[in-house]
Amino acid sequence: MKARGVGAAALIRMSAGAIVWVSAFVVLYSGYSLGCQNLDIAADAGLANPVTLALVVVVLVHGAVMIWLFSRWYRRPVMAQPGEPDASQIFRHRVEGLVLLMSSAALVFLAFPVLMIPPCVG
Amino acid sequence: MSSENADLNQTRLEALSAAFATPPGWGRLAAVNHSIIGLRFIATSLVFFVIGGLLSMLIRAQLAIPGNRFLDHDSYNQIFTMHGTVMMFLFAIPLIEGLALYFIPKYLGARDLSFPRLSAFGYWCYLFGGATLLLAMFAGVAPDSGWFMYTPLSSGEYSPGINADVWLIGVTFVEVSAIAFGIELVATVLKVRTGGMSLNRMPLFGWYILITALMMVVGFPPLILGSILLELERAFGWPFFDVALGGDPLLWQHLFWLFGHPEVYIIFLPAAGAVSMMIPTFARRPIVGYPWIVAAIIGTGFISFGLWVHHMFTVGIPQLALVFFSAASMFVAVPTAIQFFAWLATLWKGRPVRSLPMLYLFGFLFTFVCGGLTGVMLALVPFNWQAHDTHFVVAHLHFVLIGGFVFPLLAAAYYWLPLMSGRAPSETMGKWGFWLIFIGFNLTFLHMHLTGLLGMPRRVYTYSTGLGWDGLNLVSSIGGFVLTIGFAMFFLDLVVRLWAGRNSEGNPWQAGTLEWSLAHPPAAYNFASQPEVQSREPLWEQQDIERQIRDGEGYLPQVRHGWQETLGVHAVTGKPDQIILLPGPSYLPLIAAALLGVFFLGFLFKLYWISAVGAVVALLVGLRWAWITGLDRDWPKLDAGRGIELPLHAQVRDAPGWWGMAVGLLVNGTFYITLLFGYLYLWAVAPGWPPPTFIDSPILLAFLSALAIAVSAFALDRSVRGNADGRPPTLTLIVALVSALVATIALSVELATGIAPPSSHAYAATTTFLLGYCALHTGLTAVMSGHALLRWRHGYISPLRSLDLRVIRLWAGYTAVVTVIALALVHGLPKLLGGVA
Numbered sequence: 031m032k033a034r035g036v037g038a039a040a041l042i043r044m045s046a047g048a049i050v051w052v053s054a055f056v057v058l059y060s061g062y063s064l065g066c067q068n069l070d071i072a073a074d075a076g077l078a079n080p081v082t083l084a085l086v087v088v089v090l091v092h093g094a095v096m097i098w099l100f101s102r103w104y105r106r107p108v109m110a111q112p113g114e115p116d117a118s119q120i121f122r123h124r125v126e127g128l129v130l131l132m133s134s135a136a137l138v139f140l141a142f143p144v145l146m147i148p149p150c151v152g
Numbered sequence: 153m154s155s156e157n158a159d160l161n162q163t164r165l166e167a168l169s170a171a172f173a174t175p176p177g178w179g180r181l182a183a184v185n186h187s188i189i190g191l192r193f194i195a196t197s198l199v200f201f202v203i204g205g206l207l208s209m210l211i212r213a214q215l216a217i218p219g220n221r222f223l224d225h226d227s228y229n230q231i232f233t234m235h236g237t238v239m240m241f242l243f244a245i246p247l248i249e250g251l252a253l254y255f256i257p258k259y260l261g262a263r264d265l266s267f268p269r270l271s272a273f274g275y276w277c278y279l280f281g282g283a284t285l286l287l288a289m290f291a292g293v294a295p296d297s298g299w300f301m302y303t304p305l306s307s308g309e310y311s312p313g314i315n316a317d318v319w320l321i322g323v324t325f326v327e328v329s330a331i332a333f334g335i336e337l338v339a340t341v342l343k344v345r346t347g348g349m350s351l352n353r354m355p356l357f358g359w360y361i362l363i364t365a366l367m368m369v370v371g372f373p374p375l376i377l378g379s380i381l382l383e384l385e386r387a388f389g390w391p392f393f394d395v396a397l398g399g400d401p402l403l404w405q406h407l408f409w410l411f412g413h414p415e416v417y418i419i420f421l422p423a424a425g426a427v428s429m430m431i432p433t434f435a436r437r438p439i440v441g442y443p444w445i446v447a448a449i450i451g452t453g454f455i456s457f458g459l460w461v462h463h464m465f466t467v468g469i470p471q472l473a474l475v476f477f478s479a480a481s482m483f484v485a486v487p488t489a490i491q492f493f494a495w496l497a498t499l500w501k502g503r504p505v506r507s508l509p510m511l512y513l514f515g516f517l518f519t520f521v522c523g524g525l526t527g528v529m530l531a532l533v534p535f536n537w538q539a540h541d542t543h544f545v546v547a548h549l550h551f552v553l554i555g556g557f558v559f560p561l562l563a564a565a566y567y568w569l570p571l572m573s574g575r576a577p578s579e580t581m582g583k584w585g586f587w588l589i590f591i592g593f594n595l596t597f598l599h600m601h602l603t604g605l606l607g608m609p610r611r612v613y614t615y616s617t618g619l620g621w622d623g624l625n626l627v628s629s630i631g632g633f634v635l636t637i638g639f640a641m642f643f644l645d646l647v648v649r650l651w652a653g654r655n656s657e658g659n660p661w662q663a664g665t666l667e668w669s670l671a672h673p674p675a676a677y678n679f680a681s682q683p684e685v686q687s688r689e690p691l692w693e694q695q696d697i698e699r700q701i702r703d704g705e706g707y708l709p710q711v712r713h714g715w716q717e718t719l720g721v722h723a724v725t726g727k728p729d730q731i732i733l734l735p736g737p738s739y740l741p742l743i744a745a746a747l748l749g750v751f752f753l754g755f756l757f758k759l760y761w762i763s764a765v766g767a768v769v770a771l772l773v774g775l776r777w778a779w780i781t782g783l784d785r786d787w788p789k790l791d792a793g794r795g796i797e798l799p800l801h802a803q804v805r806d807a808p809g810w811w812g813m814a815v816g817l818l819v820n821g822t823f824y825i826t827l828l829f830g831y832l833y834l835w836a837v838a839p840g841w842p843p844p845t846f847i848d849s850p851i852l853l854a855f856l857s858a859l860a861i862a863v864s865a866f867a868l869d870r871s872v873r874g875n876a877d878g879r880p881p882t883l884t885l886i887v888a889l890v891s892a893l894v895a896t897i898a899l900s901v902e903l904a905t906g907i908a909p910p911s912s913h914a915y916a917a918t919t920t921f922l923l924g925y926c927a928l929h930t931g932l933t934a935v936m937s938g939h940a941l942l943r944w945r946h947g948y949i950s951p952l953r954s955l956d957l958r959v960i961r962l963w964a965g966y967t968a969v970v971t972v973i974a975l976a977l978v979h980g981l982p983k984l985l986g987g988v989a
Binding site for chain 1: 342350351352353442443444446447448450451453454455457458470471472473475476479480482483486487722723724725726727805806810811814836837
């Protein structure tokens with residue numbers, strides 16, 4: 031069954047930014063845990079170490095996805111469902127943009143600690 | 153309307169009443185109507201609220217003076233554990249469920265929920281689970297390890313009685329109810345609305361409940377998994393949390409708080425939904441920033457799952473992880489603040505009227521903002537380390553929960569009272585109640601922040617004098633009793649109004665949403681005909697809509713064949729696309745819940761054969777339940793009113809049943825992912841790894857299991873396609889049945905011969921659990937395939953009526969994926985990471 035036919039894809043698209051944020055959160059948390067578990071990184075190694083580098087890459091990849099979502103949001107309005115009124119499409123477009131905005135801010139907020147704290151301390 | 157038309161209308165309404173009626177007397181046990189089930193949830197949860205409140209009085213009486221001997225430490229442990237458990241699991245969540253079950257169809261212009269029998273089943277599970285906990289308390293064997301049941305305190309070594317088992321089994325039973333609610337409400341909000349109600353026209357309460365239900369669907373499985381694992385450890389010695397055998401107590405904390413923190417928002421969001429309905433009414437204007445609020449609800453729903461570790465800041469987690477969770481915990485204030493600003497802007501731009509509910513809403517705004525601010529303080533790691541496990545946290549959580557949940561719902565109680573009962577509230581008693589509650593609450597909890605900052609820890613049954621806590625505790629206890637008098641005043645007011653209150657006029661607050669077009673109290677069928685809505689506040693903007701509903705000018709005005717019908721719509725556009733036939737009263741939900749109770753009680757008393765019997769008979773009842781659902785012949789499109797014809801729900805692609813299975817698999821998938829998290833967490837973090845032995849079974853057996861379940865899923869897919877093309881699905885269903893049986897047998901052989909005893913090491917326990925999960929699913933795939941085969945032979949499945957097959961295809965596809973992943977992990981990880989701990 032095509033998801034678009036039942037509206038599931040439209041609902042997921044409205045939440046796309048938040049889904050990317052959750053992905054970033056999970057990968058950052060689990061990635062750094064496994065990295066510090068398996069790599070011997072001294073507490074005083076500072077920020078120049080493989081784990082921090084990997085986390086920065088994770089942030090950048092998710093940031094790139096956010097930017098792509100933003101550009102798609104800006105260039106192309108939502109796909110209309112069969113018989114959908116304009117007001118409904120505008121509403122979905124607005125919510126999608128707002129969720130993207132909020133999630134992007136949350137991603138930036140989450141990125142700061144990566145750049146400020148050595149990963150395996152504590 | 154002429155007298156002839158009036159007579160016809162009356163006859164039509166009588167037919168609707170008869171179709172939606174619940175049998176009297178004992179027949180009420182078979183009730184499935186959403187209003188009845190919703191009211192049962194609400195009434196039962198209020199009883200538990202009174203019990204939880206009385207327990208809190210005992211706590212405050214004990215702590216009023218230093219060195220008090222009113223309670224001993226054993227009783228105190230049971231009382232504070234039960235207070236938290238009752239308030240969180242038996243009052244707050246069920247009250248939300250009750251209000252949503254009662255109001256959502258009314259807000260959405262529907263006649264009932266998508267699965268009325270499922271919500272009835274949920275109610276009985278809640279009642280039986282709650283009764284188990286309550287009876288244990290009266291028998292003196294209540295849980296006593298705190299409402300979060302931390303291991304190892306709750307493990308067999310330190311809690312040898314049945315106290316902890318009571319919690320694990322009683323709460324899991326209640327959680328079945330919450331899962332049923334989640335599935336029910338997601339499917340209902342998306343599919344069971346009135347015509348024209350696109351997502352942008354849906355009342356905000358619908359959005360709040362949709363996100364809450366999705367959060368429950370994702371939030372509760374980790375706790376269910378944790379409870380099952382802990383019960384298996386206690387009952388059979390499977391050492392998931394035992395450090396000496398490769399387990400880790402912190403795994404419990406992760407599983408509990410993966411549920412526990414979103415739980416706070418699960419409680420808050422519906423209350424905020426009620427606020428979002430009341431404020432526009434009293435501001436006399438539509439809500440400001442509707443899309444902003446919807447985005448904020450979605451944001452809260454996601455971000456709230458990134459906070460759970462802030463309950464574990466002191467357990468010894470690396471700094472970077474602390475800061476991740478600290479950042480997320482602070483950021484969640486942003487979507488919450490968006491909602492607050494939208495409410496304030498609505499009041500600012502409107503023409504607010506003074507009313508009793510508004511008084512309680514101001515109490516909410518003040519109290520919850522205070523609780524939110526201390527929440528941001530606790531999100532800061534250094535402060536958290538200082539305040540952790542002190543009375544500061546007790547004060548904070550009560551400001552959040554009473555401020556963010558109880559105050560809004562007290563406002564909502566007065567707001568909705570005229571609609572639910574036909575009685576008008578009393579301004580005088582309501583105001584007295586408010587001030588007693590507001591003053592009593594602050595007298596109890598405001599300075600409790602200071603008590604905590606002065607170092608008083610939580611969960612101590614007494615304290616010495618001279619520590620600076622004496623006066624503060626005495627004031628808190630006095631405040632607690634004032635608060636109780638306030639709640640007593642509220643309940644007294646409620647009883648007096650229901651008993652002898654003056655009749656309310658229709659729509660007394662002049663609200664704009666559909667529920668206020670109903671009779672006060674509403675009829676069992678809600679709407680005499682379902683309207684076509686063109687705005688978010690149809691009562692404000694569609695002047696004639698109440699008459700249209702009453703006179704049958706909407707959708708589905710007539711009763712045919714005695715059916716209970718409601719409209720199904722496209723999830724996004726609100727365009728009508730099907731007629732949903734609702735099931736009538738049935739004892740099956742009660743019987744199924746009672747059998748589940750037999751299963752749980754057998755476990756509690758370690759009579760496992762009784763559990764097995766209960767489970768098997770419950771499965772048979774479930775199959776019977778599924779058997780009598782659906783149509784036994786094809787129907788043409790039927791007149792739905794307003795000049796359109798629609799198919800019945802069993803004959804369309806996205807019936808509520810399809811959505812129900814999709815959401816059910818989301819529950820199941822969350823459970824599975826959490827299980828994988830536990831498996832990998834122990835492998836990566838727990839001491840005592842690697843285990844003495846890894847899995848030792850032929851890899852061919854694993855290939856056979858994977859291949860067989862993949863064939864089963866493929867055969868079910870062919871069944872759906874063949875059936876759609878008019879070919880009998882007999883052969884493909886037999887292939888699906890046989891191959892699922894082969895997979896089950898292969899997995900069972902692997903379980904029986906390839907893994908060390910589960911009690912020997914956490915590796916063996918988790919591997920056994922993971923493969924057992926897969927075997928259970930492949931076995932159920934076989935049962936479902938056989939069931940579908942029988943239903944096809946009896947005419948319940950046709951090319952037009954393929955819902956059964958499509959639902960089972962979803963299940964089988966899920967089972968194939970999770971089984972292949974599990975087998976790859978179980979056989980691949982030892983080779984990949986065999987020596988690594």
